[in-house]
Amino acid sequence: MNIAIVMPALISTGPRRAALRLYKGLKLEGYEVDLVKIQGNASRRLYEDIKAAKNLQSFDVVIYMGSNLWLNPLFIESKKGLFVHGFVWDEFLEAIKQHSIGGMVGRLSLLSYWKAFNFSKIFDFFIFHSRTAHERNGIPSDYVILPQFILPDDLQLYSALKSSHISNGAVRIVTYTSFVSTPRILGMKELVSLAKKLIRLSHRKIEFIIINPIDMDYSFLNHFKSTDDSTIKILPSMPREEFLKLMSSSDLYVERCLDEELGYVSIEAGLMGVPIAKVTLPEYFDRQDYNDKEVILARSLGESSAKIAEYVENIDLYKRQYTARMQDFLMTKRSWDNVKTSLLSRLR
Numbered sequence: 001m002n003i004a005i006v007m008p009a010l011i012s013t014g015p016r017r018a019a020l021r022l023y024k025g026l027k028l029e030g031y032e033v034d035l036v037k038i039q040g041n042a043s044r045r046l047y048e049d050i051k052a053a054k055n056l057q058s059f060d061v062v063i064y065m066g067s068n069l070w071l072n073p074l075f076i077e078s079k080k081g082l083f084v085h086g087f088v089w090d091e092f093l094e095a096i097k098q099h100s101i102g103g104m105v106g107r108l109s110l111l112s113y114w115k116a117f118n119f120s121k122i123f124d125f126f127i128f129h130s131r132t133a134h135e136r137n138g139i140p141s142d143y144v145i146l147p148q149f150i151l152p153d154d155l156q157l158y159s160a161l162k163s164s165h166i167s168n169g170a171v172r173i174v175t176y177t178s179f180v181s182t183p184r185i186l187g188m189k190e191l192v193s194l195a196k197k198l199i200r201l202s203h204r205k206i207e208f209i210i211i212n213p214i215d216m217d218y219s220f221l222n223h224f225k226s227t228d229d230s231t232i233k234i235l236p237s238m239p240r241e242e243f244l245k246l247m248s249s250s251d252l253y254v255e256r257c258l259d260e261e262l263g264y265v266s267i268e269a270g271l272m273g274v275p276i277a278k279v280t281l282p283e284y285f286d287r288q289d290y291n292d293k294e295v296i297l298a299r300s301l302g303e304s305s306a307k308i309a310e311y312v313e314n315i316d317l318y319k320r321q322y323t324a325r326m327q328d329f330l331m332t333k334r335s336w337d338n339v340k341t342s343l344l345s346r347l348r
Contacts, residue, residue: 001347002032004056004078007065009037013240015066015085017264018129022063022083024151025336029344034059046071061347063127073122079347083127083146087136087184125346132259132284136184144346147289148264149339150271150330158271161248169205170230171312173198173277174247175254176211176265185256186279188212190301192232194254197305199230202312206230209246213237248272251315252308255279255295260287262295270330275311275322279304294322294329 003026007019019035026033036056038048053072056062063081064070073080126143128134134143173195177188186194188210195208212234238246247253253269255262255278266276277296280288285299296311298304311318332338 001060002034002058003061003063003347004034004036004059005063005065006036006038006052006056006070006072009039012066014264015083018083018085019065021149021151022146025149025340028152028336029340050075064123079125080123081125081127081144081346082123084133084137084139085129087133087182090136090183127343130259130261131287132184133261142346144342146343147334147339148262148267149334149336150267151336154271155327155331158268159273161244162272170207171202171204171252171315172207172209172250173252173254173308174209174211174250175256176243177214178256184259184261186254186258188214191254191256194301194305194308195232197302198308198312199232201305201309202230204312204315206312207233209233209235209250211235211237211243244268244272247274250274251319252277252296252311259284260289262288262290266295267330267334270323270326273323273327275319276326277304277308277311289333290329294325296322 005019005023007015023033023035036052038052050071053075056072057076057078059078061079061081062073062076063083064073065083066085070082121141123141126134126139126141127146128137128143129145129147131145134145175186175191177191178185191210195206195210198208199206206229208231210232213236247265247269250269251274253266253274253276255266255276257263258279258281260280262276262278266278269276275296276294277298279298279301282299288297291297296304296307298307311322
């Protein structure tokens with residue numbers, strides 16, 4: 001079987017990483033896999049997209065990445081799948097709110113097109129990271145859940161990235177925000193609120209670092225004054241290598257997803273021995289394949305700040321425990337061999 005994974009040449013970090021990891025996983029199974037990158041901006045990409053149909057026709061299976069408007073599936077007879085990231089409907093609506101009238105019309109057109117396209121049964125199956133993502137996108141077709149996973153060489157690779165960072169006495173906590181506005185993740189204000197509550201509860205010095213790639217008004221921080229004991233730092237976007245170095249030197253990573261999904265940065269943190277704190281809204285709690293033994297798990301920001309404060313006060317004990325349990329979880333439940341079965345059966 002030969003498989004094509006189709007993605008725009010310019011694609012956001014999450015879908016790009018998912019494409020590359022899926023490529024590696026399928027190669028491990030002995031499939032012939034090609035990454036097909038469609039060049040150009042939005043209008044040019046549609047042209048290149050259609051032009052690629054002839055080449056894609058030669059593949060047994062074609063998997064398209066993300067919520068882009070792919071036209072060439074209309075012209076090929078191969079088995080076709082769409083790997084959907086995030087809550088596309090919600091993210092389109094949020095984007096519409098932030099645009100001018102002209103931009104809103106364009107976004108509404110894209111949203112209508114996307115819905116019509118995916119309900120038209122052009123795709124044979126869909127791939128999601130979580131059950132909730134499938135439900136929120138409202139796609140009634142066959143689907144596969146492929147959670148974030150680790151590949152055979154990941155443990156060795158990320159273990160080599162572990163930091164020999166010597167603490168300055170502060171407990172370092174790291175997280176980041178997204179370019180995309182979506183109800184499924186903690187935004188800047190929620191993360192700052194969490195940091196403020198934590199600092200009030202803790203007796204230890206805390207360095208709470210938020211990577212934010214978006215220029216924004218930080219007036220909501222005015223009521224917080226950094227002290228010699230604790231601080232909230234907001235840093236701009238940085239190269240991936242620099243971010244991983246910062247992450248490896250931290251004592252805790254705050255996961256941003258509010259549904260059951262555990263993002264890939266959490267997987268990376270776990271592989272580097274950095275414990276994870278996560279807020280999961282109550283309606284998604286029973287869908288998790290992990291529990292509070294592996295993750296500092298809470299149902300609200302208030303509960304999360306209290307649990308993180310307890311972790312901070314007893315960090316020498318808890319950090320070792322969470323690190324060991326998370327790595328065991330990744331090896332036993334999130335290895336490629338443990339998540340691949342549903343996908344492989346759908347490809348055949």
